[in-house]
Amino acid sequence: MNKERRDELRKLCEAATPGPWLRREELRSVGPLSDMAIASLGSNATRPDLRFVSEARSAIPELLDALEAAEVERDRLLVVLEIASGIIGMDSDDAITGVKVHFDDGRTMYIQDALAQAIEAVKR
Numbered sequence: 001m002n003k004e005r006r007d008e009l010r011k012l013c014e015a016a017t018p019g020p021w022l023r024r025e026e027l028r029s030v031g032p033l034s035d036m037a038i039a040s041l042g043s044n045a046t047r048p049d050l051r052f053v054s055e056a057r058s059a060i061p062e063l064l065d066a067l068e069a070a071e072v073e074r075d076r077l078l079v080v081l082e083i084a085s086g087i088i089g090m091d092s093d094d095a096i097t098g099v100k101v102h103f104d105d106g107r108t109m110y111i112q113d114a115l116a117q118a119i120e121a122v123k124r
């Protein structure tokens with residue numbers, strides 16, 4: 001999800017009536033912790049529909065926060081990987097550059113190749 005979409009969702013959440021919201025199954029409506037219904041979902045609304053709408057009011061901001069925290073951590077790891085790659089790349093000593101990494105799935109590769117692949121994976 002790109003930044004523009006996340007910003008759009010944040011604005012929608014900020015403009016909406018604050019949560020948490022409750023579902024009123026007998027009225028097929030959802031709304032904040034008051035007696036006022038915000039949305040009526042009509043006679044075809046199922047209990048899962050009502051639950052989804054009422055939970056989404058609180059869940060969307062939580063998910064956006066978690067996504068942003070994961071992106072910060074990804075960026076931090078990318079810096080660490082690039083520093084490690086640079087240090088190993090500068091060292092012409094075969095004792096370091098000749099080190100192979102052995103993976104649980106049986107793959108083996110030189111450490112600088114493993115770092116390069118990790119950097120590419122984190123950038124995605």
